[in-house]
Amino acid sequence: MTVSIEEIKRLRKLTGVGMTDAKKALTEAKGDFDKALEAMRIKGLAKADKKGEREAKEGLIGEYVHNGRIGVLVEVNSETDFVARTEDFKSFVHDIAMHIAASNPQFVSIENVDKKTLDKERDLIRKEIKKSGKPDKMIDRISEGKIKKYYTEVCLLEQLYIKNPDQTVGDYLKEIIAKLGENIVIRRFSRLELGEVQ
Amino acid sequence: MTVSIEEIKRLRKLTGVGMTDAKKALTEAKGDFDKALEAMRIKGLAKADKKGEREAKEGLIGEYVHNGRIGVLVEVNSETDFVARTEDFKSFVHDIAMHIAASNPQFVSIENVDKKTLDKERDLIRKEIKKSGKPDKMIDRISEGKIKKYYTEVCLLEQLYIKNPDQTVGDYLKEIIAKLGENIVIRRFSRLELGEVQ
Numbered sequence: 001m002t003v004s005i006e007e008i009k010r011l012r013k014l015t016g017v018g019m020t021d022a023k024k025a026l027t028e029a030k031g032d033f034d035k036a037l038e039a040m041r042i043k044g045l046a047k048a049d050k051k052g053e054r055e056a057k058e059g060l061i062g063e064y065v066h067n068g069r070i071g072v073l074v075e076v077n078s079e080t081d082f083v084a085r086t087e088d089f090k091s092f093v094h095d096i097a098m099h100i101a102a103s104n105p106q107f108v109s110i111e112n113v114d115k116k117t118l119d120k121e122r123d124l125i126r127k128e129i130k131k132s133g134k135p136d137k138m139i140d141r142i143s144e145g146k147i148k149k150y151y152t153e154v155c156l157l158e159q160l161y162i163k164n165p166d167q168t169v170g171d172y173l174k175e176i177i178a179k180l181g182e183n184i185v186i187r188r189f190s191r192l193e194l195g196e197v198q
Numbered sequence: 199m200t201v202s203i204e205e206i207k208r209l210r211k212l213t214g215v216g217m218t219d220a221k222k223a224l225t226e227a228k229g230d231f232d233k234a235l236e237a238m239r240i241k242g243l244a245k246a247d248k249k250g251e252r253e254a255k256e257g258l259i260g261e262y263v264h265n266g267r268i269g270v271l272v273e274v275n276s277e278t279d280f281v282a283r284t285e286d287f288k289s290f291v292h293d294i295a296m297h298i299a300a301s302n303p304q305f306v307s308i309e310n311v312d313k314k315t316l317d318k319e320r321d322l323i324r325k326e327i328k329k330s331g332k333p334d335k336m337i338d339r340i341s342e343g344k345i346k347k348y349y350t351e352v353c354l355l356e357q358l359y360i361k362n363p364d365q366t367v368g369d370y371l372k373e374i375i376a377k378l379g380e381n382i383v384i385r386r387f388s389r390l391e392l393g394e395v396q
Contacts, residue, residue: 042325057393061269063261068282071259073269073390084266127240190388192271195255 003027015040058084059187062093064101072100074189079182089184092176098162099169100189105156108186109170113155121150156186201225213238256282257385260291262299270298272387277380287382290374296360297367298387303354306384307368311353319348354384 003026011022011033017040029035059077076093078084107113125146129139152158157170164172169186177184201224209220209231215238227233257275272295276282305311323344327337350356355368362370367384375382 038322041322042329059392060266061263061390061392062266063263063269063271065259065261065271068258068260071261071271071273073261073263073271073388075269075390075392077393124236124239131240188390190271190390192259192273192386192388194257194259194273195275 003031007031007033011036011040057187059184060084060090060093062090062097064094064097066101069194070101071192072097072189073191074100075187077185077187078180083180083182083184086180088176088180092172092184095163095172096156096169096186097189099159100156100191102162103156103159104191105159105189106154107156108188109157110151110155113151118147122147125150156189201229205229205231209234209238255385257382258282258288258291260288260295262292262295264299267392268299269390270295270387271389272298273385275383275385276378281378281380281382284378286374286378290370290382293361293370294354294367294384295387297357298354298389300360301354301357302389303357303387304352305354306386307355308349308353311349316345320345323348354387 003023007026008019008022011017011026012019014037015022017025021040022036025036025040026033029039057077058079058081059075062074062076063072065071074093074097076089076096078089083089106117122143125143126139129142129146130136134142152160152168157168157173159169161167161169161172167175173184173186201221205224206217206220209215209224210217212235213220215223219238220234223234223238224231227237255275256277256279257273260272260274261270263269272291274287274291274294276287281287304315320341323341324337327340327344332340350358350366355366355371357367359365359367359370365373371382371384
């Protein structure tokens with residue numbers, strides 16, 4: 001049973017215990033990180049849980065609330081705090097929050113669309129095409145086009161940017177990366193609308 | 199197969215179709231609301247999905263961002279828009295958002311703690327007590343006390359209100375209900391912290 005040095009470091013960082021205790025807990029848990037953490041908690045060695053863990057990421061949490069009825073939070077990461085504090089970065093974050101309020105994306109990027117949602121969408125699209133009477137051999141090609149269109153509707157980076165519909169939000173992101181000379185990532189967002197059914 | 203009038207109304211509101219079509223779709227789907235909605239979408243009768251549905255609820259989405267590093271959105275519902283627009287209501291919503299930023303609750307109320315989380319916590323607590331060498335017959339009583347303490351740590355309404363630790367957030371809510379003379383509900387919140395692991 002080998003325990004990776006990364007896991008040991010992570011557990012140490014999270015619990016504040018020494019190298020030996022972290023390694024021992026991981027070995028006893030057969031490498032299962034969550035079990036090791038639980039075991040340490042039971043022994044009173046660690047009060048923390050994973051929620052408290054922090055990655056070394058800079059950036060800003062931005063917000064936009066429209067008329068008290070639609071609220072958005074967005075996390076945009078930069079490599080340094082220096083860049084995060086520039087006016088360019090701040091206004092980018094604000095623009096993105098406003099865009100999310102207006103355009104209601106469901107995911108940040110295509111990679112974030114979960115398999116279940118995609119399968120369901122694909123299935124619906126195929127049934128829609130069949131219903132329309134198109135020949136079977138055309139279904140694959142048409143449905144690929146429709147999936148692409150779906151992405152432009154639900155993925156933030158694929159949506160047309162509301163303040164400049166000549167570009168996508170992804171294009172705007174690339175522009176700001178070039179301008180600020182640092183990798184910038186729109187990591188996640190949260191959008192609440194008054195009275196919406198969850 | 200009887201289809202409830204409420205479901206018909208809900209489907210109509212969501213899709214914009216007439217009474218007859220909504221009833222037909224529900225009957226064909228044997229009362230399964232989601233299936234009826236999907237079927238209507240396939241037929242091209244409805245583009246909407248459940249996300250777009252709105253309950254008739256008033257209130258405000260409030261926000262608080264601390265130093266660009268912790269952001270909170272909170273939805274507080276009132277019965278009328280009139281009450282939602284009062285200064286008292288607005289300042290209550292702001293107070294609650296600020297409290298959530300500072301105190302990091304995981305749930306709104308005890309009822310919102312999901313069974314899986316509670317079972318895991320209960321299990322950990324029992325193991326902790328066993329480890330401490332307390333006699334078995336005391337475990338139930340001690341663990342009940344610890345569960346109560348857990349609730350005061352993770353449930354917003356059970357937490358001590360940061361601006362006045364003589365009362366819980368739930369007490370503060372009751373106070374504002376009495377003052378404004380309307381039922382007020384803290385429905386949900388979202389809290390993002392820069393760089394946190396999800």
